[in-house]
Amino acid sequence: MTALGLAILTLGAVFLALGGLGLWRMPDTYTRIQAGTKATTLGTLLSMAGAGVLEPGWALKLALIVLFLMFTNPLSSQVLARAAHRARVPQAPQTVADALAEAEGEGAQ
Amino acid sequence: MAEALLVPAVALGLGLVLAALRFLRGPHVLDRVVAFDGLTVISISALVLVALATGRGIYLDVALVYALLSFLGVIVAGRYLEGGE
Amino acid sequence: MxxxxxxxxxxxxxxxxxxxxxxxxxxxxxxxxxxxxxxxxxxLPGGLSVLCGARLSLRGVGAALGFTGFFLRELVVANLRMAGLVLNPALPVRPAIVRVETRLTDPVARLLLANAITLTPGTLSVELSGRWLYVHWVVAETTDPQEATRAIVAGFENYLEVIYG
Structure with a gap:
């Protein structure tokens, strides 16, 4: 049981590290938000699950932290992405389309 | 038990360092906010790791309150920076 | 309700x-x-709770379970893809902001949809306006609104429509 818990916990920590790597490597703010949110949400989910296996008495409280994060993490990324777009933070040169900027352009005319 | 927690602790440390580098590098304020959000989320798992290593459940409450406060902070920062054209 | x-x-x-x-x-x-x-x-009798507006019928609960399962599977897929992307030395991103459409009207259902999109393969909700949702896509497969809607929204919408119908 301890080995299982530790394995899940370690896997979660690896995903959190990948989230950090994504934050560092991605070319623009939007892609960084993407890499940051996804990896850290699953990473947290897994590491809390691992901790729950190691200490079953904490399971409910850990579940509460996970539930809270599952709601707030995507919300804050959405707010940040919207803020970035409204503040005209530049997008990476690889970007192929921006339907939101087009829609705003139509609205202004 | 505490020794076995070393591997996830190193992984979390790596994630924290990379997020901190992005925080220092920017270049836009929002990049820093994003990096800070990442730092916070990784710290929550780090706090749970500390709770496991010391066997003290009180750190879970710290993690929960930290998650709550940082969420509010990020939302406020995002809302504020929206108008920053 | x-x-x-x-x-x-x-x-x-x-x-x-x-x-x-x-x-x-x-x-x-x-x-x-x-x-x-x-x-x-x-x-605060009107407080926004996830359960408000949800149907507490057998069908609603079934759809909620289906939504959770589908969501967790998508979350894992999203992370594996993102890990592959981040670890790839060439970093093959092809970002775009695409427009997709939603039929949902309940505010909590829309929030859940936007959140679910953010956590699933390569997509991030940027702006909600009316029935349009603007989604940032790390590796965009299409920029056509209808195709994008099928690829991004349809999977979740079917469940949410039953829960908050």
């Missing part, structure tokens, strides 16, 4: 969270939680 049930649901949710946070079943803790939850439910 009748409005009379809203404060009751809020009360039950608050009490549940109170008990989990305290982690004890002592009578004084329970009574304090009872009083505080009742006061909040009484003062």
């Amino acid at each position: 009748s409005d009379a049930q809203r404060p009751l649901k809020l009360f039950a949710t608050l009490l549940l969270f109170w008990m989990i946070l305290n982690g004890s079943l002592a009578p004084d803790v329970f009574l304090a939680g009872l009083a505080i939850s009742a006061a909040i439910a009484f003062l």
Whole structure:
């Protein structure tokens, strides 16, 4: 049981590290938000699950932290992405389309 | 038990360092906010790791309150920076 | 869903969270939680709770379970893809902001949809306006609104429509 818990916990920590790597490597703010949110949400989910296996008495409280994060993490990324777009933070040169900027352009005319 | 927690602790440390580098590098304020959000989320798992290593459940409450406060902070920062054209 | 049930649901949710946070079943803790939850439910009867507006029927609960399962699977797929992307030395991103359409009208259902999109393969909700949703896509497969809607929204919408129908 301890080995299982530790394995899940370690896997979660690896995903959190990948989230950090994504934050560092991605070319623009939007892609960084993407890499940051996804990896850290699953990473947290897994590491809390691992901790729950190691200490079953904490399971409910850990579940509460996970539930809270599952709601707030995507919300804050959405707010940040919207803020970035409204503040005209530049997008990476690889970007192929921006339907939101087009829609705003139509609205202004 | 505490020794076995070393591997996830190193992984979390790596994630924290990379997020901190992005925080220092920017270049836009929002990049820093994003990096800070990442730092916070990784710290929550780090706090749970500390709770496991010391066997003290009180750190879970710290993690929960930290998650709550940082969420509010990020939302406020995002809302504020929206108008920053 | 009748409005009379809203404060009751809020009360039950608050009490549940109170008990989990305290982690004890002592009578004084329970009574304090009872009083505080009742006061909040009484003062803020319209409080936004995830359960408000949801259908508490067998079909609704089934759809909620289906949604959760689908969502967790998508979350794992999203992370494996993102890990592959981040670890790839060439970093083959092809970002785009695409427009997709949603039929959902309930605010909580829309919030859940936007959140679910953010956590699933390569997509991030940027802006919600009316029935249009603007989604940032790390490796965009298409920029056509209809195709993008099928690829991004349809999977979740089917479940949410049943739950919040």
